[in-house]
Amino acid sequence: MNKAHREFLASPDWARMLENDLLPWLESVAELGDDVLEVGPGPGLTTDLLRTRTSKVTAVELDSALASSLTERLAGTNVTVIEADAADSGLDADRFSAATCFSMLHHVPSAEHQDRVFTEVFRVLRPGGVFIALDSVDSELIRSFHEDDIFVPIDPNTLGDRLGAIGFEDVGVDVDDFQQRFTAVKPVR
Ligand SMILES: C[S@@+](CC[C@H](N)C(=O)[O-])C[C@H]1O[C@@H](n2cnc3c(N)ncnc32)[C@H](O)[C@@H]1O
Numbered sequence: 001m002n003k004a005h006r007e008f009l010a011s012p013d014w015a016r017m018l019e020n021d022l023l024p025w026l027e028s029v030a031e032l033g034d035d036v037l038e039v040g041p042g043p044g045l046t047t048d049l050l051r052t053r054t055s056k057v058t059a060v061e062l063d064s065a066l067a068s069s070l071t072e073r074l075a076g077t078n079v080t081v082i083e084a085d086a087a088d089s090g091l092d093a094d095r096f097s098a099a100t101c102f103s104m105l106h107h108v109p110s111a112e113h114q115d116r117v118f119t120e121v122f123r124v125l126r127p128g129g130v131f132i133a134l135d136s137v138d139s140e141l142i143r144s145f146h147e148d149d150i151f152v153p154i155d156p157n158t159l160g161d162r163l164g165a166i167g168f169e170d171v172g173v174d175v176d177d178f179q180q181r182f183t184a185v186k187p188v189r
Helices: 003-008 012-029 045-051 064-073 111-124 140-145 156-166
Strands: 035-039 056-061 079-083 096-102 125-136 169-175 179-185
Touching: 012 045, 012 125, 012 179, 035 045, 035 111, 045 056, 045 096, 056 064, 064 079, 096 111, 111 125, 111 156, 156 169, 156 179
Parallel strands: 035 056, 035 096, 056 079, 096 125
Antiparallel strands: 125 179, 169 179
16 A cells, blocks of 8 residues: 555544444444454554454454554454465464455455455355455546555456355445445355
8 A cells, every 4th residue: 555545544534434434334234243354454443443343353464564563553452463465364264253354355456366365255254154345446536546556446247246156145235436335145055
């Protein structure tokens, strides 16, 4: 992420937007359960929302500076931070009651890599576990915010098929001018 982006994601303005926009939606779509995976926590304002609503959070962050500062800030809490690519987390299969991924997928540099993140999330969710995600849509405004940065937005029209091909069921996608929000369930077999 570029510097402006990193600073914004650690700001009180972003914390307020998460409280007012992300949180009501999150609470309305699914139960988090007792053991939550967070993919791409960044500075961790989304982690702060999650950690007060579940027993345990495991946050997987690729950027080593962000992973170490989050580890330091949340030491002694119910959050474990792992520095890894979410496409290859090394976590146990069938473990998590829910997996979340907020404003992260467009930072993954290709659709193929994004699909590997989805596949890994599917692997580590327990049967019946839910994947809850939000990401940007493609727009001039959001592109300009990612100058000199990776920006590979997901196409909401193909998202259902991509998740279905991996094995997810009950995929729900909700799109507006700025963002797409989706949920998907790992089936109980
Ligand atoms: C825009 S930030 C979002 C932070 C936070 N979820 C929020 O909404 O405030 C995206 C984060 O995902 C991380 N990230 C990007 N690719 C990743 C990957 N393959 N595995 C884990 N984290 C990744 C980035 O380093 C960055 O910290």
